[in-house]
Amino acid sequence: MTDAGERPLVNYHTHTWRCLHAEGTEEEYVRRAIDMGFSVLGFADHTPWPYESGYVSGMRMRLDQLRGYLDTVRALGERYADRIKIPVGLECEAFPQYMGWLSELKASSLDYVILGNHYDGRDDADHDAFSDGGGFYFGQCGEPAHVRRYAERTIAGMRTGLFDYVAHPDLYCHLYPRFDAECAAAAKDICAAAKALDIPLEYNLLGVQYHAREAGLGRLGYPCPRFWEIAAGQGCKAIIGFDAHRPEALERRDDYDRALAFLTGLGLEVLPFLDKPGLR
Numbered sequence: 001m002t003d004a005g006e007r008p009l010v011n012y013h014t015h016t017w018r019c020l021h022a023e024g025t026e027e028e029y030v031r032r033a034i035d036m037g038f039s040v041l042g043f044a045d046h047t048p049w050p051y052e053s054g055y056v057s058g059m060r061m062r063l064d065q066l067r068g069y070l071d072t073v074r075a076l077g078e079r080y081a082d083r084i085k086i087p088v089g090l091e092c093e094a095f096p097q098y099m100g101w102l103s104e105l106k107a108s109s110l111d112y113v114i115l116g117n118h119y120d121g122r123d124d125a126d127h128d129a130f131s132d133g134g135g136f137y138f139g140q141c142g143e144p145a146h147v148r149r150y151a152e153r154t155i156a157g158m159r160t161g162l163f164d165y166v167a168h169p170d171l172y173c174h175l176y177p178r179f180d181a182e183c184a185a186a187a188k189d190i191c192a193a194a195k196a197l198d199i200p201l202e203y204n205l206l207g208v209q210y211h212a213r214e215a216g217l218g219r220l221g222y223p224c225p226r227f228w229e230i231a232a233g234q235g236c237k238a239i240i241g242f243d244a245h246r247p248e249a250l251e252r253r254d255d256y257d258r259a260l261a262f263l264t265g266l267g268l269e270v271l272p273f274l275d276k277p278g279l280r
Contacts, residue, residue, distance in 0.1 A: 007260070010273045010280075011250065012042035012089065013114065013167060013202065013241035018061035018069055019046040022245040026072050030080055032247040040085045040273060040280060041250075043073045044114045047090040049098050049121075059118075070109055087111035087279050091167060094157025095121045103162055111278045114202075115163035117154045117171065141172040144182040151186035155193045164274055165239055166194065168204040170227040173220035183220070187227045191234035200271055201236050203228070203263060205255050206243035223259075232266035239271045 014029055015022040026043065033041040046060035056062070061069060070088055077086035089112040092102060106113050121135035138150045150172040157163060169190055176183060194201050207222040214221030231238065240259050244250050263270045273280040 007272045008039040008280075009037050009253075009256070010040035010042075011038060011242040011244065012040070012044060012087070012112065012165075012239075012274060012279070013091070013204075014041060014043045014045075014244045014250075015091075016043065016045045016061075016069065016072075018065050019245075020058060020060075024247045026076055028247045029244065029250065030076050030084065030086060032250045034080070034083050036250050036253065038084060038250065040087070042087045042089055042112065042279065043069075044089040044091045044112070045069060046116070047092040047102070049095065050101055052097075085278075085280070089113055089164075091116040092163075093117055093119055093121055094153065094160055094163070096156075099160055099162065106162060112164040112274060112276070113162055114165055114167045115154070115157045116167040117150065117157060120149055120153055139171050139174045141174070141176050144180075147172050147176065147182045147186050151189050154190055158193050158197050158199050163199065164276070165200040165202055166190075167202045167241060167243070168207055168222055169194070169201045169231075170222040170224045171207075173222045173224040173227060174207075174210060174214065176220045177218060179220060179224065179226045183224075184226070184230065187230040188234070191231045191236050194231075194236050195234050198237070200239040200274075201231055202239050202241040203259050203270075204241050204243050205252055205259060206245065206249070208255050208259070225262075228263065228266060228268070232263075232268045236268065237271055238263050238268045239274070 016026055030041060048061045048063040048066050050063055073088040089110050091114040117138060119135040119137055141147050141150060203223050211221035240256055242249055260270055
């Protein structure tokens with residue numbers, strides 16, 4: 001395996017202001033990535049959904065903003081083509097009722113799609129501050145039933161064949177109090193599916209900030225080392241994602257190097273890039 005100094009520096013997990021919780025222009029991200037020596041900067045903002053109920057999300061772009069997002073990233077890809085590759089994708093849940101819509105969108109307009117299993121979405125009006133379209137937020141798993149549901153929905157998403165990798169697969173650990181038998185079973189099931197389907201799992205650098213804080217409060221946080229030990233035992237492939245919500249997040253090379261050392265130390269294969277046309 002190559003060390004951090006020999007690897008191309010890439011990131012496929014970059015957000016934009018359209019998701020309502022990120023900062024900076026797309027070009028500011030691109031310029032920062034070039035300054036830091038990235039060879040690939042992929043944008044994968046939170047997908048809009050064609051909500052049948054008319055629900056308006058507070059954490060993703062509106063559907064009428066999608067074309068502007070695609071056009072902006074494509075234009076930057078052309079403008080900076082001699083300095084960096086800029087593919088365009090989306091970070092999406094696997095809401096069953098919208099998988100046909102997503103499949104068509106990917107075929108026509110996207111280079112890749114990330115499975116970010118944030119919400120167990122129900123398209124209805126019964127939502128609260130921690131839900132999107134009425135679904136439970138998996139970053140707040142606090143009991144075994146939540147963990148089981150997260151694993152079920154993540155595996156179902158992988159099996160659609162639409163997703164190129166799984167973002168923060170250990171999100172369910174974020175506020176969970178201990179790595180119990182249910183957590184271990186979820187990790188084994190997710191990792192077994194990822195191995196069988198040959199889908200990489202993302203070690204999420206934004207979560208690194210959460211992990212230290214939550215561990216101090218008696219919660220697991222993510223990335224969760226026990227999850228990644230199981231991933232290594234299952235022979236999974238990993239990819240490191242910056243999950244950048246502001247341009248300066250791309251400066252966190254020390255976190256990247258520590259993540260690479262940790263994962264390779266476990267014996268995991270850490271992909272230097274997504275090996276498909278347009279992504280390397």
